[in-house]
Amino acid sequence: MSFFSAHFLFERHEMDKRKIIDVAAAAIVDGQGQVLLAQRLAHLHQGGKWEFPGGKFEPGETAEQALLRELHEELDITVHDYQPLIRLVHQYPEKSVRLHVFTVTRFSGLPKGKEGQALQWADISRLRSFQFPDANYPIVSAVQLPDLMLITPALASFNNDVDQLMLFLQQKVANGVSLMQLRLPDCDDATYLDIVKRLQASGLLERCRLMLNRNPKLMARFANVGWHISGEHVEAAQAILAKGTRPDWLSTSVHSRDEWHTRRMLEPDFVLLSPVKATASHPDRIALGWEQFAEIAEEMNCPVFALGGMNTADLIYAKQNGAQGIAGIRCFQ
Numbered sequence: 584m585s586f587f588s589a590h591f592l593f594e595r596h597e598m599d600k601r602k603i604i605d606v607a608a609a610a611i612v613d614g615q616g617q618v619l620l621a622q623r624l625a626h627l628h629q630g631g632k633w634e635f636p637g638g639k640f641e642p643g644e645t646a647e648q649a650l651l652r653e654l655h656e657e658l659d660i661t662v663h664d665y666q667p668l669i670r671l672v673h674q675y676p677e678k679s680v681r682l683h684v685f686t687v688t689r690f691s692g693l694p695k696g697k698e699g700q701a702l703q704w705a706d707i708s709r710l711r712s713f714q715f716p717d718a719n720y721p722i723v724s725a726v727q728l729p730d731l732m733l734i735t736p737a738l739a740s741f742n743n744d745v746d747q748l749m750l751f752l753q754q755k756v757a758n759g760v761s762l763m764q765l766r767l768p769d770c771d772d773a774t775y776l777d778i779v780k781r782l783q784a785s786g787l788l789e790r791c792r793l794m795l796n797r798n799p800k801l802m803a804r805f806a807n808v809g810w811h812i813s814g815e816h817v818e819a820a821q822a823i824l825a826k827g828t829r830p831d832w833l834s835t836s837v838h839s840r841d842e843w844h845t846r847r848m849l850e851p852d853f854v855l856l857s858p859v860k861a862t863a864s865h866p867d868r869i870a871l872g873w874e875q876f877a878e879i880a881e882e883m884n885c886p887v888f889a890l891g892g893m894n895t896a897d898l899i900y901a902k903q904n905g906a907q908g909i910a911g912i913r914c915f916q
């Protein structure tokens with residue numbers, strides 16, 4: 584072993600041993616596409632950067648108690664409705680933090696920077712232009728993503744009729760679907776390309792983020808679309824990413840902890856972890872169950888959608904188990 588790798592392993596070990604500081608933070612949303620940001624005071628760790636308001640747990644506090652206390656102390660507001668958004672661990676060179684982030688949807692009082700910090704309501708769609716502490720980038724993704732994701736049924740279920748598929752997608756977007764993955768494993772590349780072009784011309788993509796799921800070379804032909812990287816396309820995707828081409832949004836699918844270790848180098852913006860329950864479409868795969876889902880999701884440090892046998896009644900369990908939300912084909916039919 585070289586000196587450098589030994590030194591790296593030593594540093595890694597020291598970091599792992601280091602105490603992790605628990606912090607509660609809030610994405611306070613106004614229901615009109617804005618979220619409240621606070622600017623960290625210059626003398627603090629990560630000073631000058633924008634953050635989601637919150638602070639460290641006091642001894643014996645739960646995440647929820649820390650959240651309510653911090654928002655009262657820092658912003659002078661009383662929180663009424665909140666739900667878990669994402670939990671992640673980040674190792675800064677000087678300290679390690681575990682951020683417990685909640686979405687706050689209802690509060691009373693007018694937020695003010697009681698500690699002298701600047702506040703601003705920011706457009707959620709513009710969040711990527713702010714300078715945040717490094718730990719926050721997955722939180723920004725979580726704030727920007729919805730909690731339901733549609734995966735398109737096979738083209739055969741529309742009698743191989745692209746018009747029927749387009750109608751179906753129009754209806755889903757009209758009903759509020761704002762994230763969809765165009766999967767369609769049963770159609771050829773020419774038909775797939777045609778469907779993407781029709782979607783781009785339809786105006787639907789102003790209201791719905793489109794994730795393509797195809798060979799990365801084909802996906803790279805389109806602007807303003809995300810890429811979903813399935814197992815068979817990981818190597819091809821790595822080759823394209825290594826050349827510096829990257830879509831705004833990149834997701835991948837994971838079925839086990841071991842698989843995550845081979846997919847994490849894609850640095851996905853979000854992950855689909857499956858199957859949570861047994862499914863008719865993949866009878867050979869053993870269901871993870873919620874407990875194992877939660878354990879693996881916890882390691883991912885990015886938004887994770889639960890997939891496999893989901894229906895909308897599962898959304899609440901998904902969130903309780905650390906998920907951003909649920910994804911599926913049948914749960915939307």
Ligand SMILES: Nc1nc2c([nH]c(=O)n2[C@H]2C[C@H](O)[C@@H](COP(=O)(O)OP(=O)(O)OP(=O)(O)O)O2)c(=O)[nH]1
Pocket residue numbers: 606607608627628629633634635636637638639640680682716717718719
């Ligand atoms: N509140 C908050 N903290 C964040 C975010 N991102 C991030 O890396 N952090 C880090 C910075 C700090 O190291 C730590 C939060 O500590 P803090 O200094 O704000 O905690 P506090 O309000 O309890 O402050 P104090 O009692 O130590 O003065 O978490 C974020 O979005 N919000």
